[in-house]
Amino acid sequence: MSTNPDGDRDRLLAEAVRLREAGRREEAKERLVALSGVFPDDAEVAYQTAWVHDTLGLEAEAVPHYERALNRPGLSATDRRGALLGxxxxxxxxxxxxxAVATLGGAAAxxxxDGALRTFLAMSLYNVGRTHDAMEMLLTLxxxxxxxxxxxxxxxxIEEYAKDLDATM
Incomplete structure (x- = not known):
């Protein structure tokens, strides 16, 4: 387990997550950004830092943290799924x-x-003009x-129509 002069990484990370969960997101963000500076290669710290930025509506600032989390080893399957969705x-x-389509499509594969991944993928497919694929995915789900x-x-x-929305039966 890694440590630093301010204390143990696991304890500091757990405290920051508790702050976010308690609605003290600004305080959690400050702690997670500091922790990211100490542990720049830690996927879990990066994921939690991305998450708190997202909860604050700071999406553009969340992206590099998500990308760093996903490009490093160490995320559990649950956290990897969450980071891909995020x-x-x-x-x-x-x-x-x-x-979005590329990330969510890979994640859904x-x-x-995971129905949430497919739902967000369908919304993204809609945004790129692939409305038939989006409707098929949502109807199937x-x-x-x-x-x-x-x-x-x-x-x-519904399952049959999802395959071809233009078909008549």
């Missing part, structure tokens, strides 16, 4: 739609059961995940 959705918010009896009763039809 980066992809942040690219989308910033109007970087092609990068890596984590195929809706049919597969809805517990609404009005939806489940039409599941086979």
């Amino acid at each position: 980066l992809g959705s942040t690219y989308r918010i910033l109007g970087r739609y092609e990068e 890596e984590f195929p059961e 809706l049919a597969a995940t809805s517990s609404d009896p009005e939806i489940t009763g039409y599941r086979p039809a």
Whole structure:
């Protein structure tokens, strides 16, 4: 475990995360930026730093932290999924739609059961003019995940129409 003069990395990171979770995001950001300076190659610190910037609406500032987190070893699968979703959705918010599609498309391939990734990918596909692909993805996801009896009763039809929205049956 790495340490620094101000204390132990794990303790400092945990404190910053608790601050973010408690709604003290500015304070968490200050601590995480400082921690990033001490541990510039730490993927988990970079991910948490990106996350807090995102929660503050500082999307452009979050991007390099997400990218650093994803380009270093050390993220758990859960944190990797979260960083990919965060980066992809942040690219989308910033109007970087092609990068959003590439990031979220890769993430959805890596984590195929994650409906949130596919939802954000569908929004990004819409933004690049791929409306058919976006609708197909959303309809397929809706049919597969809805517990609404009005939806489940039409599941086979929705799944079929998702393949070709222009088809008539």
